[in-house]
Amino acid sequence: MTSDANILKVCTKESWQEQLQNAIRTPTDLAAAVGIALEDLPYSLAADRGFPLLVPRAFAARIERGNVADPLLRQILAAQDETRIVTGYSKDPLAETSLYAGTPGLLQKYTGRALLVVTGQCAINCRYCFRRDYPYADNAQSSAERLATIDRLLDDPSIGEIILSGGDPLLLPDEQIAAMARRIARHQRSVTLRIHTRLPMVIPERVTDSLIQALSERGLPSVMVLHSNHPNEIDAPTAHAIKSLREAGTTVLNQSVLLAGVNDKPEVLAHLSDRLFAAGALPYYIHMLDKVAGAAHFEVSEDSARRIMGELSGMRPGYLVPRLVIERPGAGSKQQLEPIYPSAR
Numbered sequence: 031m032t033s034d035a036n037i038l039k040v041c042t043k044e045s046w047q048e049q050l051q052n053a054i055r056t057p058t059d060l061a062a063a064v065g066i067a068l069e070d071l072p073y074s075l076a077a078d079r080g081f082p083l084l085v086p087r088a089f090a091a092r093i094e095r096g097n098v099a100d101p102l103l104r105q106i107l108a109a110q111d112e113t114r115i116v117t118g119y120s121k122d123p124l125a126e127t128s129l130y131a132g133t134p135g136l137l138q139k140y141t142g143r144a145l146l147v148v149t150g151q152c153a154i155n156c157r158y159c160f161r162r163d164y165p166y167a168d169n170a171q172s173s174a175e176r177l178a179t180i181d182r183l184l185d186d187p188s189i190g191e192i193i194l195s196g197g198d199p200l201l202l203p204d205e206q207i208a209a210m211a212r213r214i215a216r217h218q219r220s221v222t223l224r225i226h227t228r229l230p231m232v233i234p235e236r237v238t239d240s241l242i243q244a245l246s247e248r249g250l251p252s253v254m255v256l257h258s259n260h261p262n263e264i265d266a267p268t269a270h271a272i273k274s275l276r277e278a279g280t281t282v283l284n285q286s287v288l289l290a291g292v293n294d295k296p297e298v299l300a301h302l303s304d305r306l307f308a309a310g311a312l313p314y315y316i317h318m319l320d321k322v323a324g325a326a327h328f329e330v331s332e333d334s335a336r337r338i339m340g341e342l343s344g345m346r347p348g349y350l351v352p353r354l355v356i357e358r359p360g361a362g363s364k365q366q367l368e369p370i371y372p373s374a375r
């Protein structure tokens with residue numbers, strides 16, 4: 031490439047905010063982007079209503095053109111399957127709405143950790159999401175209110191970690207994240223800041239220099255838990271974003287949800303771990319699907335899940351095998367499911 035072309039490329043690069051604004055939101059637009067005729071997409075308007083199609087182009091570009099069964103497409107397509115009513119699937123599968131004790135957006139379910147839902151917005155709408163019907167509007171806090179909540183948490187010696195969740199916390203402006211990071215870093219006690227996000231897989235440019243700077247605040251132990259389900263989600267720009275986070279001293283982990291038709295094969299999970307490792311991240315958890323209404327077509331049974339993990343354990347070193355966990359309402363932690371190992375030959 032000539033240097034002129036390089037300059038042009040740099041100058042025309044959209045910011046992450048512009049990429050979000052220009053995201054795909056209609057089935058027609060999605061069909062065109064993935065090279066599938068509109069009538070061949072199993073799209074449903076009824077599924078879309080209330081939880082609309084939303085996918086930035088950088089993510090859509092990793093969907094294989096013409097493949098209706100593509101594992102990335104399956105995660106974002108408002109599909110006819112969602113409109114089926116299935117027993118056992120509900121709007122609030124983790125009974126979270128009853129857990130907010132006074133402070134909007136603050137969830138203290140597990141010892142030592144406080145989770146803040148800082149925004150209801152996401153950069154992508156994942157069809158399996160357990161918070162798809164979450165009452166975000168009731169749980170909004172202003173930036174100042176959030177800082178006050180953080181101050182209160184810092185004053186509680188039992189809290190060792192503050193977790194930002196959502197929605198996607200990386201939709202907050204860098205200044206707001208930096209303000210929280212500074213508050214935590216300057217507290218006399220060492221408290222970890224953890225961010226759970228899918229944005230580096232969706233719009234890698236979200237990992238800006240100012241975000242890196244906020245996370246490298248002196249004296250701040252920081253952890254980023256990425257949310258990636260399939261190796262195709264990790265391309266060169268994503269890997270680059272992960273590398274910059276690592277260079278800033280952030281521990282980078284990944285969690286996945288085990289999803290039928292997406293990643294319910296040990297080979298796919300092994301490949302995902304390889305890609306993560308190459309970029310500088312380690313697998314942390316793989317979650318059993320939360321039974322949220324509309325997501326039944328993603329279900330993998332507990333026995334199959336445990337067998338998949340048993341096989342994966344034989345394929346990769348322990349540090350590349352995530353823990354299979356399930357959330358049960360009312361439990362004191364996420365609960366691990368033991369792998370079922372293939373019988374010895």
Ligand SMILES: *Cc1c(COP(=O)(O)O)cnc(C)c1O
Pocket residue numbers: 137138139140143144145193363364
């Ligand atoms: C998952 C979760 C955490 C973090 O759990 P870890 O096992 O530490 O990753 C904390 N609070 C809530 C409410 C959670 O759902």
Ligand code: SF4
Pocket residue numbers: 151152153154155156159160161196197198228257
């Ligand atoms: S990014 Fe996370 S919170 Fe947002 S829709 Fe996807 S799974 Fe749900």
